Amino acid sequence: MKYWFAGCLALLAGAGQLADQASAQTSTLDTVKSRGQLQCGVNTGLAGFSAPDDSGTWKGLDVDLCRAVSAAIFKDANKIKFVPLTAKERFTALQSGEIDVLSRNTTWTMSRDTSAGLSFAGINYFDGQGFMVKKSLDVVSAKELSGASICVQTGTTTELNLADYFRSNKIEYDPVVFEKLPEVLAAYNAGRCDAFTTDVSQLYSIRLTLGNAADHIVLPEIISKEPLGPVVRQGDAQWANIVRWTLYAMINAEELAVTQANVDQMKDSKNPEIRRLLGVEGEFGQAIGLDNDWAYQIIKLVGNYGESFDRNVGAGSPLGIARGQNALWKDGGLQYAPPIR
């Protein structure tokens, strides 16, 4: 009996020492290919960004990015397992390898990009934090919120911005912090809080779910910069390139007016930029470990950035958010992708 126990322990201890040899580098691309599926971390439900529709199909701006990566790798926009994650769970899921890419309205900050062992692969939505209040309170500015109770979700940049803003404006407030969004909203609805705060795009999306949307207003103050984008693990440059250039391909396609509808004709275009984008010229796909028609597949199966924006959060969606900062740089916005060359 004793010997048996000691033997087991010896085996276990040996296994413990060996485990790090086993965790030797295998590339994320190879893992995804051999699995035949991309595992993509998304929001648990945020209309316009990532939410399942009536038939259970995931839809949204963040979801489209996952679909684009899947299209680039598999020539199929549906080889994805969507993993819904709360704000608190998302980074652990990525660090531990449960997901390959996190595309979930996540703000690019320095600490997340460095000491958390993560890398941001671009910005697919320029956002900022704001406040939503009940119209009946007659508040028109965040500066009036002195003494107010404010509901927030934990695990977000929101909590810190809130403290910063009220500290620098020397206003007192009372934070009420919940772990999950449904509880935050239930508390806001039950009148526990005067205001709810998060990124403005999310306020617009959530307002639509609150019964009568007109009863709530979003205050004009934007108190922070929230560049939202996809995230990967540090240390796999090829994988980071794939995700980054997937986003850039979508933005470049919009700039070059290549759309889901015209992408096949565009293959015959004389414009060298379009020819390189669609893989007619050059070997850009191979440079990131994919086929040269990677971007063609993205545009064919998912569409360009503008199309995705429009149908999910823009004019063609219930949210109806204006392009604003998310317009192309040519149109006075901030979306700007380096050239494919």
Place this chain on the structure above:
Amino acid sequence: MKRPSKRPSPAKVPRSLSGYVYDPKARGLALQAIVALLLVWFVAGIVDNTIRNLEAQGIASGFDFLDNTAGFDISQSLIAYTNTMTYARAFLVGLLNTLLVAVVGIVLATVVGFIVGVARLSGNWLIATLATVYIETLRNIPPLLMLFAVYFGVLKTLPSPRNSVELPFSSYLNTRGLYFPAPIWGEGTWLFVLGLIGGLAGALLVYWKARRQRLLTGRANSALLPAIALVIGIPLVAFFLAGTPLSFDYPEAGRFNLKGGVVVQPEFIALLAGLSLYTAAFIAEIVRSGILAVPKGQREAAAALGLHDGQIMRLVVIPQALRVIIPPLTNQYLNLTKNSSLAVAIGYPDLVSVFAGTVLNQTNQAVEVILITMSVYLVLSLLTSAFMNWFNARVAIVER
């Protein structure tokens, strides 16, 4: 190891190596040592592996983050806290909030549990049935669901701050919590404190004298009234002698909430009520089983001596029942403390919400934060058990 032995001690005989191999004691020791070494190797392997993996993934490690500025606010704190203080301070705030609900919750759960447990055995059909319904309902609800029900139930029933319910002593109740005047102690408070100490000491003296008289003469005369008079009277006199050094900060209507005063937040009320009512149902069953474990003859004997029902319960049954009650009661106390970590779901800033929630997410040092949090719960549990074991040893009936 002094054993009277007729045989010559084996240690005195010079032995070869094989002598040790066939000596069961030496063999056992060697095996223990090997197992211990393997265990150390195993743990060291895990720690080393973790550190190396974190490094390889570019994730920060170590405990230095505790000294960094927290930067976030916490809605309820027993100690001074601002967002310019450190993560270590935020940890302390969370820990104290956990201790607060745990301690108050345990006291409440015990009181309610004892009452319901005794009630279930009552001869009165209505009382016994009500107690049974209470126990059977609450024991069969998951605690998280119970908390949600209480919390949102509380929020839905309370009025908005603009229509606060007025209570006596300038207190108010609304969705933001229970507000009452905050006492502000002025100069001369020391005299009052002195009076309080004096009153308590006096009461103890009176009680002790009464007890001695009872033991000597067998006549029980209650020391309760004089003791109460002392505890209240002396401090009261001192208070007026010091020139009533007490004023109040009254809650007043602000634009959104009431301002000033002391607030007990609805999250705290809901968590406390949820946890203690839930645990009380289990404690009630433990109390019932403890009481039923006392042989019927004990009651009959007590009744024959002329004790009335209350006295039988208090003086004969409960002291004996406690022997059966305390060990499983400890378990319930541990459960309540651990269940308090569900606080995060209803927005009460306990240790898990503040430290394993916000701090973890801001520092991204999951391994360290979770390790610290688990250690805290482990220590709390061990301390509770240690205390209950001590208490158990004290109340255990000395068998003759």
